[in-house]
Amino acid sequence: MFEARLEESAVLKKILDSVRDLVQEANWDCNDDGIVMQSMDSSHISLVCFMVRASSFEVYQCERNVSLGVKIDSLAKVLKCAASDDSVTLKADENEPNTMDILFESKKNDRISDFQLKLMVIDQEMLGIPESDYTSTVEMSSAEFRRIMGDLSTMGDSVTIEINKGGASFSTKGDIGSGNICLQKSASVDKPKDGVKITMVEPVKSTFSLKFLNIFAKAAALSDTVVLSMSEEYPIRIEFAIDKDVGYVRYYLAPKIEGQES
Template identity: 30%
Template sequence: MLEAKLAEAAILKRLLDAIKELVADANFECNEEGIHLQAMDNSHVALVSVKLDESGFKSYRCDRPMPLGVNLNSLTKVLKCAKDDDLCILKATDDADILSLTYEARNSDRIAEYDMKLMDIDSDKLGIPDTDYDARVTMPSVEFGRIVRDLSQLGESVRIEVSKEGVRFFTEGEAANGNILLKQTEAVGKVTTNGSASGSQKKKAKKEDGEDNDDDDDVQEVEKDGDEEDEDEDGDKKKVKKEKKKKVKKEGEDVEMDDDEDAEFKADEEEGEEEVDDEEESSSKKRKRAPAKDTKKKSKKAKKSDDDDELPEGIRIEMNQHVNLTFSLKYLVNFAKSSSLSNIVQLMLSNDVPLLVSYEFGQGHIRYYLAPKIGDE
């Protein structure tokens, strides 16, 4: 019995959209390790290999190996009935002729069930040999899709050449020729550089925090100095009061004069203290607002560095020797539809060996093999 639960139906929908134009009917081979599909197109020029690992499912159970013969166009129609974020459950009993698909909505009580008839498909599984490729090109999948779509407007074939200069895509058409060169860019190391840069930004932020602490120390010093000045002023005023008292007593004047003068001195002291307090409050407010501005700047810098870390990698080229091969653009355009599954694509080339176009994603991988054109074919 098979029971496989995917967290999102979008994975299956994207896979089927990528391969349905290459292959009409195919067997999904199910075993305890996951679900695997391998099929060739009708002209036997391209081969597609799909692997959904058991670990990529929310829950997975397969009691024994079993093939599920499916018409991909029919399965695509059934999958269109599901929303991208629906929970998708695949069920099939041993020796069953029906595949059950259940879609459970996340935010409602809606449960949709569909049964699709299975087919008996005779297909030989091809053994794909492990190959040490002469060149490996890693690039953003969106860029690869754009290149092959643009060149397909001009010609039917593309010549891919990997050299020390970079990777070159060249096509010749009846009306125009196209030539696109991608060089190994610093964007490959940019993610790491940005990561280290973000570390330096953190150090800078810490340094700024240190400066803010220095500002706080300055405020404390100002307040301390203000207190000392107030104490000095109080001491001077007390001395003045004592001298005046002595002077009044010596001159034989009424001692009640001292109370009035004391009131005046007290009023002056209170006004002086209020002015000092106002100045201290205004200065402390000004100094406290400054770190808030710095915090905004820091948050913007940190956000910018986080965004930089999320940028896709640039062009990475690994080459053992010069490679120059020609391929059909029609197939490459179909391969590029898998860009919805992964942001990165790998092109692996060797002279007189099929091209490998690989997309790795969370649940597994999808790989295409395309035979090169020889001579004028």
């Protein structure tokens, strides 16, 4: 029996919210390390993955590796039935994972809900994730990132992100004009939530679809900060770490080529 119990359902709700606009169904691969999902979005342009580490569960038992074929929207509907501070337990039969049992328990133990969710067989290979030694990264407030992506979308379809030693800039161009938002590197690098922290081997500048970045930015609910990792002509990686080493949600998106339409 696969069994995993989280103290609060809120984390799982937020993870589902951060992937459900991109992915309809995907395998959740459960093994000793924890639960991992990775999938192309349904238009096959971006890649999204998340990990929740085994150590972050109150109970985690996984005798055999198992892939659970989850319909994201259905699981999100079930999770909606939990109060944010309910505990949540996921259970499945490792040999024949046709259904997932989901149990919610209220803190005061006066409300117990159990759901059975049908699972699917999803024929999906684990993708080789395009990791690399990124030449530049910027860590910044996730709320600020979300705000900037939303603001620039009112003007253009794509954003050019530039990281250099002075800071990070985000610029766009559209029918009504053009704009550029420039964030200065913080003097003190201690509090990336309120500032901007740059790690750089060499400056980098690439252009991305604002439509996707706006979807990714919703994961700001998961984390106070976001880390953008870039290399020239390479997909950007956008990572939202989840509280206290619980895990992460990561998005990957290839840059637009000059002259190419979104």
